[in-house]
Amino acid sequence: MNLSVNWLNDFVDIKTDPKDFADKMTMSGSKVETFDNYKNHISNVVVGKIKKIEKHPDAQKLVICMVDVGCDNEKQIVTGATNVFEGAVVPVCLDGAVLPNGTVIKKGKLRGVVSEGMLCSLGELGLTTHNFPDAIEDGIFIINFPVEIGQDITTALQLDDDVFEFEITPNRPDCLSVIGLAREVSATYGLTFKRHTPKFTTDKNDNISNYLSVEIKNPKLCPRYTARVAKNIKIAPSPLWLRDRLHACGVRPINNIVDITNYVMLEYGQPMHAFDYACLDGKSIVVRNADDNEIFMTLDNQKRKLDSSMLVIADAHKSVGIAGVMGGANSEITDDTKTIVFESANFNGANVRHTSKKLGMRTDASSKFEKGLDPCLTMAALDRACELVELLNAGEIADGVIDVNMDNRTRRTIKLEPKWVNEFLGTDISTQFMVDSLKSLEFEVDADLNVTVPSFRDDVEEKADLAEEIVRLYGYDKIPSTLVNMETTQGMLTREQTLMKTITETLIAQGASEICTYSFISPKIYDKLHYPADDIRRDSVVISNPLGEDTSIMRTTSVASMMSTLALNYNNRNESVCMFEPATVYIKNDGIDVLPDEKTEFCIGCYGKEYDFFTLKGIVQQTLEIAGVYGCKYIPQTQNPTFHPGRTADIVKDDSVIGIVGEIHPLVCKEFGFGEKTYIAVLDFNVIFANSVTEKTYKPLPKFPAITRDIAVVCKKDINSAQIEDIIVNRAGNILESVKLFDVYSGSQISDDCISLAYAMVFRAQDRTLSDQEVDSKINKIINALAEIGASIRS
Amino acid sequence: MKEKLEQIRALAKDLIDKSSDLKEIEDIRVKFLGKKGELTAVLRGMGALSAQERPVVGAFANQVRSDIETALELKKKDLSEAEIRSKLKAEKIDVTMPGKIKKLGKKHPLSLVLDEIKEIFIGMGFQIASGPEVEYDKYNFELLNMPKDHPARDTQDTFYITENVLLRTQTSPVQVHVMESTELPIKIIAPGRVYRSDEVDATHSPLFHQIEGLVIDKNIRMSDLKGTLDLFAKRLYGNDTVTRFRPHHFSFTEPSAEMDICCFSCGGRGCRLCKGEGWIEILGAGMVHPKVLRNCGIDPDIYSGFAFGMGLERIVMRRYNINDMRLLFENDQRFLNQF
Known part of the structure; x- marks a missing residue:
């Protein structure tokens, strides 16, 4: 909402430094975003009068003007414009002038003739024919109204005005108006608010009842409809002062009648509409729901398809406007309009919002109505419009007004409790200040501190709202800073949060960097991950109004985001990368409006020469151990289409699957544009948490010596290391302290289909020194058991 | 007898002074203080002395032994310190070369x-x-x-x-x-x-x-x-x-x-x-x-x-x-x- 200070001064006498004004208004609750003044963008441009025009000696298209700019010497200015004439009053840039587009005008020579400045067009002044309808776009701006020669152009055109842009919050539609803001300004500064009551005369011999009747079919959506008729209309441009004010508020002047409706909307916050009476059939206005599939052409010449949830203004036969949104092309004000109907109505905010959304058209009017306007506004606004018609000599007002008022709201009363207010705010504000503040905002306060809320402040409903009104005028900066005086609470992480932190820190310590990716992905990524068409993981939560296909569904797997991120790094030539994300995935549940499960997965991904399957598996093993998950098994997983069938394992703890670790299938890598082997592990945080043992118990350090033995086992390649380790652990019994694979060999010394796995074993008893015989007998048991699966000891 | 002991002490000290490594020191120890060493031989001959002379010469012989031992120890310490010094000198590295860093990840x-x-x-x-x-x-x-x-x-x-x-x-x-x-x-x-x-x-x-x-x-x-x-x-x-x-x-x-x-x-x-x-x-x-x-x-x-x-x-x-x-x-x- 833009506010012109010239306009504001109609209602409050205030003259202040713009920065100070912006600060004060911001601190009392009307936030100023920016402020500006036309004069800040233009300098050294004055009004001049062309005294004499001569031909340029060396240029056919140029002329030399002698211009009176109010000082002793006339200025010689060369111009190529063709619309200048002796006696014309024009804007003149003097030497060193600055124009709104940043151009600096300097004294110079044009084809050998000195030019001491420049004559300006409207465009060069940063203006258009909307500001000055009589002027032309392509030529010098000829000023055809009384101005002083030599006067600064900003003053002459009445453009010296501070304009403030306010951020108005949705609860304060009353402040979307000059009057509303003037009320705030007067309360903030403690100045008198100059109320204006519109006055105009009517033609007593001609009553509105001769023209019109109004019927509201749906009073819920239209609580009030107020109308007057004006006749003998003379359509013309509005006067400069009015055009300037509209311009300051960013509204384009059009003609006197349309400008009046806009002017009143800006001043009162009440949108208005003017119908050409000649276009209304049957002397009647009916406010009713539209017909389903009704096609209606709005003022902007767009055909709109309406439905019965929308409200229209109609005459006896046809719709003539969409209520609160836009009027119809069929009853538009034209240059030939002779009689008009001014509409000043109140429409249901939610319905206007719904209609404007559905039609995809947000107008100045709809954006005001949808916030819920005060039904009491309609009459004052209507009268102001009639007053302006008279003032602008634009027509004559028929006697009488139609006011169909179905608004049955009563004024709200709230008890002011000063003690409560101070306890609630932590302040010590006097009751007198509270009362004065509320009164300055037009609340009525009686001797028992019953506060009656003004009709335009529908947002004030209870005592907390009163507290806010008081404290914003008292000053938030005067509220003391205190600390909460309450029962001591413990600030700490839960077990789950601690485990999340531990895992994150462990991964970082192992060289993985944390990433943060979008939770929404493209459904096409599932194809890239080679999920079969009927894969349950494709069943995602779908966004009904996504920004684009790329971000249209909620991911069911963190692998999608990890692969995209690794690919980005690969394409950015980062040689070796290891990353992880504590990622949320969204698993759909059956049923309508049932929320999905949101699960956290730790997804770890890497590529580059430092990394292979076993480095990633090592990171996973270490992480699980630090997380307190012991005894996990890694079971070959050959079926997952995203992963390499021979280089992938499920990570299993007892009966629960913690996750997966493996090399990404080379074809999937290709889908993401990867030319390198990529490894990814996914760990389900919930399963980790469920299996995490965080209590630690000390075991005494060994008192007796250990015996170590190494064996090399030769077996067929389809036997895996975990099987052999299981046999060793089973057969060695409780004197086996540890077993570790330390060498793997395949090659010329053993047959082609075999592999040699060398294990280092440590034996120790807690209560005695072991004998060699004891250990040997265990080794023999191991060898015998290995023989059963066809494995032998390599000598 | 006493002169003999004086001579041994003087000779031993001289040899110790001139010695330049730990092996030589050990040889000197054996030569004088070992089972077949010169000082041991002198002490063995003490039986021939009179009852009055024996404690005096015995005390002196012990003094000589202790002197030689002390001299050996001192020299040994000097030599091993020198040896360490030269070893350290040989082990000098360029400490301005970069450290070996174990890769850590980063927190977002x-x-x-x-x-x-x-x-x-x-x-x-x-x-x-x-x-x-x-x-x-x-x-x-x-x-x-x-x-x-x-x-x-x-x-x-x-x-x-x-x-x-x-x-x-x-x-x-x-x-x-x-x-x-x-x-x-x-x-x-x-x-x-x-x-x-x-x-x-x-x-x-x-x-x-x-x-x-x-x-x-x-x-x-x-x-x-x-x-x-x-x-x-x-x-x-x-x-x-x-x-x-x-x-x-x-x-x-x-x-x-x-x-x-x-x-x-x-x-x-x-x-x-x-x-x-x-x-x-x-x-x-x-x-x-x-x-x-x-x-x-x-x-x-x-x-x-x-x-x-x-x-x-x-x-x-x-x-x-x-x-x-x-x-x-x-x-x-x-x-x-x-x-």
């Missing part, structure tokens, strides 16, 4: 700052709560005093799943969950992802992070909100930080406020960073709206509270001078390595 800048913020609030006795990102309209809006068709909804462009389910546009619904499920008093923060259908550009992202805060008990005052958030700002931005609270509007708080900090770049004079205002908006806050308390089954005549919410990305971007929000979600290793 959003996490770095979030962790810091969590620490600050944990230190003030807050716990950390969370709630779903795919949320009911009811929790995201209605119970927060934004019924359907409420104009305030327009300020938060929403991704919908169905008419009643959406991607939360704010972390505020966590307030409702916590009020519904937790015993009073409440003192929590709730960080998390939120979604708004803003096109991606340098300062906008359809997904970003907020940190919500909520305190509810008897006698919680607006001055407590000011004190708590002022302390928070000082912990996060330094003790000299100046804060400003100004009126604002949120549907779920009344009175509502926004907190600004005095621009740390220009000190309040106005610059590009603060868009000439001298202040930088940090968070929104307010006293929990009595309607919201009622919606959550809490009696506003007995309890009161305050809530606040802030965007993490903006704080992170200002902290590290990051000029494009997209960098935070792109995760280029070269970007992450900088933190």
Whole structure:
């Protein structure tokens, strides 16, 4: 909402430094975003009068003007414009002038003739024919109204005005108006608010009842409809002062009648509409729901398809406007309009919002109505419009007004409790200040501190709202800073949060960097991950109004985001990368409006020469151990289409699957544009948490010596290391302290289909020194058991 | 006999002086003090001495033995020290060469700052709560005093799943969950992802992070909100930080406020960073709206509270001078390595 200070001064006498004004208004609750003044963008441009025009000696298209700019010497200015004439009053840039587009005008020579400045067009002044309808776009701006020669152009055109842009919050539609803001300004500064009551005369011999009747079919959506008729209309441009004010508020002047409706909307916050009476059939206005599939052409010449949830203004036969949104092309004000109907109505905010959304058209009017306007506004606004018609000599007002008022709201009363207010705010504000503040905002306060809320402040409903009104005028900066005086609470992480932190820190310590990716992905990524068409993981939560296909569904797997991120790094030539994300995935549940499960997965991904399957598996093993998950098994997983069938394992703890670790299938890598082997592990945080043992118990350090033995086992390649380790652990019994694979060999010394796995074993008893015989007998048991699966000891 | 001993001592000392390595020292020890050594031989001949002479010569012989031993020890120490010195000299390395670094990962800048913020609030006795990102309209809006068709909804462009389910546009619904499920008093923060259908550009992202805060008990005052958030700002931005609270509007708080900090770049004079205002908006806050308390089954005549919410990305971007929000979600290793 833009506010012109010239306009504001109609209602409050205030003259202040713009920065100070912006600060004060911001601190009392009307936030100023920016402020500006036309004069800040233009300098050294004055009004001049062309005294004499001569031909340029060396240029056919140029002329030399002698211009009176109010000082002793006339200025010689060369111009190529063709619309200048002796006696014309024009804007003149003097030497060193600055124009709104940043151009600096300097004294110079044009084809050998000195030019001491420049004559300006409207465009060069940063203006258009909307500001000055009589002027032309392509030529010098000829000023055809009384101005002083030599006067600064900003003053002459009445453009010296501070304009403030306010951020108005949705609860304060009353402040979307000059009057509303003037009320705030007067309360903030403690100045008198100059109320204006519109006055105009009517033609007593001609009553509105001769023209019109109004019927509201749906009073819920239209609580009030107020109308007057004006006749003998003379359509013309509005006067400069009015055009300037509209311009300051960013509204384009059009003609006197349309400008009046806009002017009143800006001043009162009440949108208005003017119908050409000649276009209304049957002397009647009916406010009713539209017909389903009704096609209606709005003022902007767009055909709109309406439905019965929308409200229209109609005459006896046809719709003539969409209520609160836009009027119809069929009853538009034209240059030939002779009689008009001014509409000043109140429409249901939610319905206007719904209609404007559905039609995809947000107008100045709809954006005001949808916030819920005060039904009491309609009459004052209507009268102001009639007053302006008279003032602008634009027509004559028929006697009488139609006011169909179905608004049955009563004024709200709230008890002011000063003690409560101070306890609630932590302040010590006097009751007198509270009362004065509320009164300055037009609340009525009686001797028992019953506060009656003004009709335009529908947002004030209870005592907390009163507290806010008081404290914003008292000053938030005067509220003391205190600390909460309450029962001591413990600030700490839960077990789950601690485990999340531990895992994150462990991964970082192992060289993985944390990433943060979008939770929404493209459904096409599932194809890239080679999920079969009927894969349950494709069943995602779908966004009904996504920004684009790329971000249209909620991911069911963190692998999608990890692969995209690794690919980005690969394409950015980062040689070796290891990353992880504590990622949320969204698993759909059956049923309508049932929320999905949101699960956290730790997804770890890497590529580059430092990394292979076993480095990633090592990171996973270490992480699980630090997380307190012991005894996990890694079971070959050959079926997952995203992963390499021979280089992938499920990570299993007892009966629960913690996750997966493996090399990404080379074809999937290709889908993401990867030319390198990529490894990814996914760990389900919930399963980790469920299996995490965080209590630690000390075991005494060994008192007796250990015996170590190494064996090399030769077996067929389809036997895996975990099987052999299981046999060793089973057969060695409780004197086996540890077993570790330390060498793997395949090659010329053993047959082609075999592999040699060398294990280092440590034996120790807690209560005695072991004998060699004891250990040997265990080794023999191991060898015998290995023989059963066809494995032998390599000598 | 005594002369003989003197000679041995003199000879031994001479040899010891001239010796140049540990092996020679050992040879000298054997030569004089060993079982077949010269001093041992002299001592063996003591039997021939008279009873008067024996103790005198014996004492002297012991003295000589001790002298030789001491001399040997001293020399040995000298030599081994010299040996170590030369070894150390040979072992000299170029300590200006780079160290061997075990690769560490990096924490994401959003996490770095979030962790810091969590620490600050944990230190003030807050716990950390969370709630779903795919949320009911009811929790995201209605119970927060934004019924359907409420104009305030327009300020938060929403991704919908169905008419009643959406991607939360704010972390505020966590307030409702916590009020519904937790015993009073409440003192929590709730960080998390939120979604708004803003096109991606340098300062906008359809997904970003907020940190919500909520305190509810008897006698919680607006001055407590000011004190708590002022302390928070000082912990996060330094003790000299100046804060400003100004009126604002949120549907779920009344009175509502926004907190600004005095621009740390220009000190309040106005610059590009603060868009000439001298202040930088940090968070929104307010006293929990009595309607919201009622919606959550809490009696506003007995309890009161305050809530606040802030965007993490903006704080992170200002902290590290990051000029494009997209960098935070792109995760280029070269970007992450900088933190």
